[in-house]
Amino acid sequence: MLPAAAAPPRHGPWYTHLYVQVLVAIAAGALIGHFWPGFGESLKPLGDAxxxxxxxxxxxxxxLTVVTGIAGMRDLGRFGRVALKAFAYFLTFSTLALIIGLIIANAVHPGAGMNVDPSTLHNAKVADYAAKAHETTIVxxxxxxxxxxxxxxxxxxDILQVLFFSVMFGIALALVGDRGQPVIDLLEAVxxxxxxxVAILMKAAPIGAFGAFAFTIGKYGIGSVINLAALVGTFYATSLIFVLVVLGAVARFNGFSIxxxxxxxxxxxxxxLGTSSSESAxxxxxEKLERAGCAKPVVGLVVPLGYSxxxxxxxxxxxxxxxxxxxxxxxxxxxxxxxxxxGVAMLSSKGAAGVTGAGFITLAATLSVVPSVPVAGMALILGVDxxxxxCRALTNFIGNAVATIVVxxxxxxxxxxxxxxxxxxxEPSPVLLTTDPARHDAD
Known part of the structure; x- marks a missing residue:
């Protein structure tokens, strides 16, 4: 059970709500970046910090979440079942997302009519991404x-390395039995x-969102989107369809509203949205998924796995x-x-999981295996990436929230x-925040 102090305030004046402050910060950052692009670029350290x-x-x-969850569960067979269910969900909906992207691209043809000569395309950054993709293998x-x-x-x-050690340590602590209870109590207190x-750090979120968004608009400008509006618009529309229709149907089938x-x-x-990073949240x-009734062991395992x-x-x-x-x-x-x-995209998306710039790296890895599509063509989308x-980060974030609740x-x-x-x-009462499976609804 997480402390009530960690929960964001739900009452008080509208301007005290974090989402309002972040929204205002994003709008202010966009204005600064558009009208004073040089100054907007200089604000990058705020977002980075x-x-x-x-x-x-x-x-x-x-x-702490994984170890206390697994050790408190004691049923290691259940832990294995949760992991298998999570991977089954990930494989199904990751593949479905790839298929939907393929279908929409064939239906809309966002790149048709551009008639770009691949031999005229060269970009050093694209070459760097292609090199990283070549170095990245499943093994x-x-x-x-x-x-x-x-x-x-x-x-x-490294999220996966931390998760790997946390799972191993949680299993070891569970096997110790009652002698490990003082350690569990200590870790829960920590x-x-x-x-x-985390609640204290979130108070700085508006400043970070302001700096990050001002930098994005200042450096890349809204104009760069207009040139490739068909691609950007198609991608946002496809992601919206996936969230509202596909994930919406999954949510409804599992008894909640997307x-x-x-x-x-x-x-x-x-x-x-403001920081362009799902890790920031x-x-x-x-914390929010635990407060919404998801058991700690499930949240601690599914969320970090889902991020990769x-x-x-x-x-x-x-x-x-x-x-x-x-x-x-x-x-x-x-x-x-x-x-x-x-098929290549299904594999490459797992090979570059957790790597900085994973979206571009996985795209480079995929194109390098399909020789008919020039890797140099990635230079066309570098400016709007x-x-x-x-949008990638937002869709990934919502997808992982849905996955955790479903699992x-x-x-x-x-x-x-x-x-x-x-x-x-x-506001859930403390009574509802138990992770005892006997209290959970089986619907």
Missing amino acids: FIKLVKMVIAPVIF GFLMNIIPATVAGAFADG AHAFFKL LKLIRYLKGELLLV LPSLI FNLDGTNIYMTLAALFIAQATGVHLSLEEQVLLL RFMSE ARWDNALDKDALDLALAGG
Whole structure:
């Protein structure tokens, strides 16, 4: 059970609400970036500093949540079932996102008529991304999950390495039995302090969003979007369809409303939009999902895994961008080549999970295996990738919130009363915040 002090305020004047402050900050940042682009670019350190502050606590928050959840559960067989259910969900909807991107690109043809000569395209940044994609392999990715040292995992802030050690330590602590209870009690007390720290750091969110958005508009400008409006508009529309229709149907089938979930997470979503990083809201997502009735072991496992393996927005972007480049350069892809593209994207999206610039790296890795589409064509979308990264992050974030609730329900680890109350805008009582499976609704 998380401390009530960690919960964001739900009452008081409108201007005290975090989402209002972040929204105002984004608008102010956009104005600064548009009218004074040089000054807007100089505000980049504000956004970078806030993201660094949040990343500072991500590793310990994941460690404390996972360890106390697994150790408190004691049923290691249940832990394995949760992991299998999570991966089944990730594989299904990540593949569906890739297919939807492919279908929309074939229906809309956002790159048709551009008639770009691939030989005229060259960009040093694209070459760098292609080199990183070449270096990234499935085997290398799997080996990298194992940290060289325990301290190294926390020092580097690698989510999967921290998660790997946390799971191992949680299992060991559970096997110790009653002798490990003092350690569990200590870690739970430390967890309370860290979630209070998260609440304190979130007060700086408007400043971070202001600086990050001012930099984005100042450096790239709204004009760069206009040149590739068909691609950007198609990507945003496709992501919206995926969230409202696909994830909306999943939510309805599992007894909750996607629109109410979006409203519940509006502060975090605005923060993701402002900083263009879903990691900036990861600690708050963990805290809010627990308050909404999802059992701590499920939240602690599914959320960090989802940040690397459940990238719905990134998957939509990959197939849509790949076909845009093909259409813009006059390359016709047969059905067989598109199926190959889909299969490669499924693998490459996992190989670059957790890597900085993963969206562009996975796209480069995918195109390098389908030789008919020129990798150099990525230069066409480099200028607007920053604007599409915001949509990727938002879609990924919502997808992981839905996945966590669904997996919790599948495992009978969802307190439906707490979820309904949270999504209705109420404040769950401490009685509803238990992680005892016996109290959770099996619907």
